Amino acid sequence: MVEPLFISKFFVTLDLVRRAESACYDGLVLTIDNPCVRNLTKYHNKKEYPSYSRRIIDNHGYGHLEKYLQGYDLGPLRPNGLPGSIRIRDLSATWEYLDWVRSKTKLPIIIKGVLTAEDGILAVNHGADAVIVSNHGGRGLDSVPATIEALPEVVRAIGDRVEVYMDGGIRNGIDVFKALALGAKAVFVGRQVLYGHAHSVSTDII
Template structure:
């Protein structure tokens, strides 16, 4: 597999996040595109993430003072200018030669938190050197617990402000599209913190979450919660936050869309800890819907990868800027001037 050439793309051609995928196709290897775009098996969950968001109708109010739109929010001790984070995604150097360095620079330009994947193709120390906005770290727990501990301590040493523990992947899903293109890492590209993808543990349990809490010094969020009972157990276990995620539709096919399960999880959690959601976010209206149904913030993955392929750091920043602008417009048009005022009244019943 060769590295992408990443010929210059006129970023002014990117009007929305659907454009960014269309333009990225020609700037990525087939293998890289299939890795980013694909889901598990027949890809029902991948499609449902998007379709479920589309199916939700918004309820507008008029003659409300929306002269000043304030998208600021607070999350785990951070004051964020807007509630959109970069989701953890792997192998950024297969999308752009600068890899995660460009992603971090784009996040910094757009004032966004970047959640770095365990499967980064750039050492975390190098990412931390270029990032001017907060970094979080996504963790896959390995069979070798001491290697896991060392990786967490490296993340803490590099200034990561939270740890997102992926809990929905004891095994990888049936990824037929990746199989068809014989996905493999290109020569010269490696994952310095995760040399062996098969070393991930199948035996991760609540006892391991307790073990992590015994030494981790930063807030722990559990990523991959779809069941309200698991959300309740997570709160009881003392974690700092929950990420409602179906792994971008990449693990178990035919699980529901994340926006569908979000209200049930929000009801169960009842504001005891922050809730984030990923899966299918492509429009500012999607962000409004997620917040209205119980999320404190959302994460965006695939569009960031496509933006990276289109234009490196500038492409990443462009994706975030478009989403933030659309969020502001959607808030104004639903009569909600602040993030805290967005509630279920904006959802057409």
């Protein structure tokens, strides 16, 4: 007998995939290495987020996921995150879960959170169209390697089978060139954009 939780979590995923398709998204990004709630700056540094950055986070737009918490028996698929944001994480997801997602959409699937050659190969073998070498800014798990250190290993393992991207530690153009020289097809930035946005919001408030 199939457990209700198993059915529910797949319905949630399928609904999100269909929403992405109907919104004409160019691809889906699946994170593979961050299924658990992590301790953020609030816990590490014993500090609260500044009021302006919390306002950005609170209005980030996760509210539509509330319907899943109300409409499905999600059991241990608990919401987490800061107030105003709801993200559903599944502790039981495996590579077969990626196989299932691959079978339900023609959108490109990019796997984020790859830090080893082994995971890069597994991602490609299970249908990934690209991978992102990422440690989530070093906030997801203590003592993970820097992405610029993990990048060459992943590039060598995957070869030309799919494109390899990288995020984390990109602070200027020189960092971009380093990543490209080590085999990344492109890099992603986040912190600079968020800091700039937070600054503009705080300036508007003042």
